[in-house]
Amino acid sequence: MVLLEGLSRRYQVGENEVYALRDIDLEIDQGEFAVVLGPSGSGKTTLLNMVSALDSPTSGRATVAGQEITGMDRGDLFRFRREVVSFIFQTFNLFPTLTALENVQCGGEIAGPAREARRRAADVLGRVGLGDRLHHYPSELSGGEQQRVAIARALVTENPIIVADEPTGDLDFRTGVQILELLEAQAVAGRTVVVVTHNREISRVADRVIELSSGRIASDGPPAGGRAPISDLH
Ligand code: ADP
Ligand code: MG
Secondary structure (H helix, E strand, C coil), rough: EEEEEEEEEEEEECCCCEEEEEEEEEEEECEEEEEECCCCCCCHHHHHHHCCCCCCCCCCEEEEECCCCCCCCCHHHHHHHHCEEEEEEECCCCCCCCCHHHHHHHCCCCCCCCHHHHHHHHHHHCCCCCCCCCCCCHHCCHHHHHHHHHHHHHHHCCCCEEEECCCCCCCCCCHHHHHHHHHHHHHHHCEEEEEEEHHHHHHHHCCCCEEEEEEEEEECCCCCCCCCCCCCCC
């Protein structure tokens, strides 16, 4: 589903070249729940940006859902971001003047009549435990609830890939675990889920932990010490 081959992303900073990613080879299959782990500055966000076509490599190739990102024109990129990858941000990025229901409805660009779109958005909000918060504005929701709205906005689409950049970063541990449970359920349902974190404890619930260090893959495999059921983290 995701294939990165000899991929590098280099930045020119004044006289210096900085490699955010260097010579990455990585394959992630459909239905995998992969966590990208690493300290600040190790290249995690750059990696997600490659997978979601928000940025492109300076050398090497990124192929996602069978499409090579480097060769895409603006129209292809627009379609790719709408139909292939859903992105969940650390800071939620909800529209402050829209209710939870409206955020999910418009973020999802759901096809079909408006009534049906509303029903689906409400249904997904129910599934993330916000059935009684449909008409609340983001400022009336806790951080964990806002993140669940952002997740609902990704779930209401049928996009095969969900990427999340430190979605638990601003949340307390327990709430972070609930967010991971929701994301894991998506992988079980067959979507490919890639979650960035710098929290090693949280990475223990993944099928696979891809550890980055200074733009390179330092290790890749099941979590050290074996996979922990999410219930162990409560
Ligand atoms: P992480 O998400 O793991 O904290 P990033 O992917 O954001 O790391 O960044 C990786 C490295 O690339 C860092 O050293 C960062 O300073 C550098 N970098 C990221 N974006 C830019 C940019 N726009 N210009 C220059 N350097 C950048
Ligand atoms: Mg980052």
